[in-house]
Amino acid sequence: MIWLIGNKGMLGREIGEQFAAAGIPVIASDREVDIADMSAIEKFASAHNPEWIVNCAAYTAVDQAESEEDIAAVINSDGPANLAGYAAKTGAKLIHLSTDYVFDGAKRSPYTEDDKPNPQSAYGRTKLDGERRIIDALPRHFIIRTAWLYGPYGKNFAATMLRLFSERSEVRVVDDQSGTPTYSLGLARNIVDMVHSDSDKYGIFHYTDDGETTWYEFAREIYTIARGLGMLAKEVEILPVTTLEYPTPAKRPQYSVLSKDKIIRELGFTVADWKTNLRAYLERV
Numbered sequence: 001m002i003w004l005i006g007n008k009g010m011l012g013r014e015i016g017e018q019f020a021a022a023g024i025p026v027i028a029s030d031r032e033v034d035i036a037d038m039s040a041i042e043k044f045a046s047a048h049n050p051e052w053i054v055n056c057a058a059y060t061a062v063d064q065a066e067s068e069e070d071i072a073a074v075i076n077s078d079g080p081a082n083l084a085g086y087a088a089k090t091g092a093k094l095i096h097l098s099t100d101y102v103f104d105g106a107k108r109s110p111y112t113e114d115d116k117p118n119p120q121s122a123y124g125r126t127k128l129d130g131e132r133r134i135i136d137a138l139p140r141h142f143i144i145r146t147a148w149l150y151g152p153y154g155k156n157f158a159a160t161m162l163r164l165f166s167e168r169s170e171v172r173v174v175d176d177q178s179g180t181p182t183y184s185l186g187l188a189r190n191i192v193d194m195v196h197s198d199s200d201k202y203g204i205f206h207y208t209d210d211g212e213t214t215w216y217e218f219a220r221e222i223y224t225i226a227r228g229l230g231m232l233a234k235e236v237e238i239l240p241v242t243t244l245e246y247p248t249p250a251k252r253p254q255y256s257v258l259s260k261d262k263i264i265r266e267l268g269f270t271v272a273d274w275k276t277n278l279r280a281y282l283e284r285v
């Protein structure tokens with residue numbers, strides 16, 4: 001049996017749909033089984049004895065985490081540690097999602113799994129701590145770091161831009177942070193395939209869509225494709241701004257392109273160009 005955790009979140013819901021589409025049965029939970037509570041984990045899981053645990057549950061409010069790092073740590077660090085501890089006892093394999101925010105963004109070429117993390121935000125620190133506690137407790141782990149995730153479910157940059165383009169005549173977007181968007185459907189399909197093939201190539205892996213852009217260029221592409229698809233009634237001016245002009249409580253990495261070489265080579269993941277995936281998303285919503 002497969003246990004999908006966080007199935008009401010942006011990625012978890014997409015993964016749940018892809019398991020269903022592949023005809024693979026799963027048990028699923030979200031807030032009702034608190035991953036920070038070991039007894040809740042044991043109570044729920046013991047009835048099903050999962051061989052695979054896919055953990056999409058997390059505290060993902062990046063800016064809010066700056067003022068409540070302790071709460072973020074309970075979910076992003078204690079939670080994964082509990083799941084790893086449970087899997088270590090039962091023999092289950094654990095897939096856990098992590099983030100590009102574990103890096104400081106000082107590099108100017110794609111981050112590999114061998115690069116040293118140096119998180120600049122409370123969220124990044126709690127996620128890195130979660131990774132380390134999994135590695136300490138469970139050899140059978142797959143930690144997949146992703147970035148700039150968007151999709152049809154939940155809050156994300158693409159959905160926010162579509163809303164702003166319909167509400168405003170001018171939108172300002174940061175143009176000095178580079179990375180790569182990740183469409184939730186591509187990641188979900190790869191994860192389902194990986195579970196289906198019962199992979200045992202454990203470790204840390206990086207995954208995003210292919211290519212490199214800035215938030216400003218990402219916004220422009222959303223606008224161009226959405227206009228072409230007739231989704232936007234009026235013209236909107238999109239203006240590039242600097243991070244200094246658009247301050248946020250949490251510091252983001254200035255550069256966080258991730259190298260996909262390892263996940264393609266070892267886990268057979270397929271990676272599509274970010275613009276191709278963006279079009280597919282916009283045609284879907």
Ligand SMILES: NC(=O)c1ccc[n+]([C@@H]2O[C@H](COP(=O)([O-])OP(=O)(O)OC[C@H]3O[C@@H](n4cnc5c(N)ncnc54)[C@H](OP(=O)(O)O)[C@@H]3O)[C@@H](O)[C@H]2O)c1
Nearest residue numbers: 006008009010011030031034035057058060097099146149
């Ligand atoms: N979103 C991104 O851009 C991004 C980028 C890189 C990496 N990631 C990582 O990718 C993964 C999935 O992200 P996402 O955007 O899909 O997250 P999300 O939409 O915030 O979903 C997370 C889900 O986990 C639930 N949850 C929170 N605390 C829980 C707890 N203690 N026990 C059980 N469930 C709990 C949340 O419930 P509530 O909604 O009630 O809190 C929510 O339904 C996370 O590990 C995240 O760190 C995300």
